[in-house]
Amino acid sequence: MQLGLVGLGKMGFNMRDRLRTHGHEVIGYDPRPEVTDVESLAALAGALQAPRVVWVMVPSGTVTRETITALATVLDDGDLVIDGGNSRFTEDKIHADLLAEHGIGYLDCGVSGGIWGLENGYGLMVGGSDEDVARVMPIFDALRPEGERADGFVHAGPVGAGHYSKMIHNGIEYGLMHAYAEGFELLEAEDLVTDVHGVLRAWTKGTVVRSWLLDLLVKALDEDPNFAEISGYTEDSGEGRWTVEEAINHAVPAPVISAALFARFASRQSDSPAMKAVSALRNQFGGHAVQRVSESG
Numbered sequence: 001m002q003l004g005l006v007g008l009g010k011m012g013f014n015m016r017d018r019l020r021t022h023g024h025e026v027i028g029y030d031p032r033p034e035v036t037d038v039e040s041l042a043a044l045a046g047a048l049q050a051p052r053v054v055w056v057m058v059p060s061g062t063v064t065r066e067t068i069t070a071l072a073t074v075l076d077d078g079d080l081v082i083d084g085g086n087s088r089f090t091e092d093k094i095h096a097d098l099l100a101e102h103g104i105g106y107l108d109c110g111v112s113g114g115i116w117g118l119e120n121g122y123g124l125m126v127g128g129s130d131e132d133v134a135r136v137m138p139i140f141d142a143l144r145p146e147g148e149r150a151d152g153f154v155h156a157g158p159v160g161a162g163h164y165s166k167m168i169h170n171g172i173e174y175g176l177m178h179a180y181a182e183g184f185e186l187l188e189a190e191d192l193v194t195d196v197h198g199v200l201r202a203w204t205k206g207t208v209v210r211s212w213l214l215d216l217l218v219k220a221l222d223e224d225p226n227f228a229e230i231s232g233y234t235e236d237s238g239e240g241r242w243t244v245e246e247a248i249n250h251a252v253p254a255p256v257i258s259a260a261l262f263a264r265f266a267s268r269q270s271d272s273p274a275m276k277a278v279s280a281l282r283n284q285f286g287g288h289a290v291q292r293v294s295e296s297g
């Protein structure tokens with residue numbers, strides 16, 4: 001089928017390739033002339049046959065809002081927009097209502113698979129009506145991994161359910177990555193273990209903790225033993241924060257995901273004001289020694 005694809009970054013670019021390989025006609029728009037097929041959103045709308053389907057794959061937040069607002073002005077009654085980015089699920093009803101004013105349908109789709117999705121397929125979590133999902137199913141089938149549809153695709157519920165599911169997926173991602181990271185540091189800390197890399201590699205086959213993330217950890221160590229080339233400073237894009245906010249909203253205890261999120265904040269501090277306060281308090285009440293700035297390495 002024919003699809004308009006807005007956003008040809010790391011994800012959108014590969015998705016265009018995968019869809020074309022599976023026989024779909026994809027017309028891509030991106031502000032960067034070196035990757036785009038058309039010059040503008042209006043040109044994209046003009047190049048697609050009605051009723052049009054347009055997949056938006058741009059950064060969440062302002063860029064997504066601006067793109068959907070602009071699409072509402074160039075698309076028509078009967079067209080359909082899919083937001084495949086990592087938008088916060090609370091944005092979905094706003095976007096669906098905005099498009100509905102013009103008779104344009106809306107689906108939200110959480111997409112997992114990163115840069116490996118081109119080859120391996122993407123895990124898809126979709127929110128929206130049965131009718132709209134059925135209309136885009138050939139596209140979903142081309143993007144998801146080969147095999148049973150239930151493996152790698154879910155129509156999770158109404159509008160918002162796809163991005164809610166993806167947010168929780170990413171929260172789990174935070175916790176899993178952090179558990180492996182702590183295990184790595186604990187292995188490194190003990191002199192008895194002389195081949196940490198080898199232990200992790202051995203765990204990738206047969207063990208209870210084998211996983212794709214563990215495979216990627218071993219791959220990263222293959223490329224940069226002991227992570228000599230990278231610092232521990234770790235960014236976040238928002239989904240971990242939103243997951244923790246939902247844990248609070250629903251009074252769901254989520255200590256693992258919360259700790260993994262807060263560890264990222266800690267990673268950005270060269271020195272911790274909070275730990276300075278703890279050290280100062282130990283000194284105040286117990287006379288315990290503090291390490292002076294002049295003594296620290």
Ligand SMILES: O=C(CO)[C@H](O)[C@H](O)COP(=O)(O)O
Pocket residue numbers: 086111112113114170173235236237238239240
């Ligand atoms: O969707 C993804 C993977 O499934 C993104 O890569 C992930 O959300 C990155 O998030 P963060 O920057 O917060 O680690």
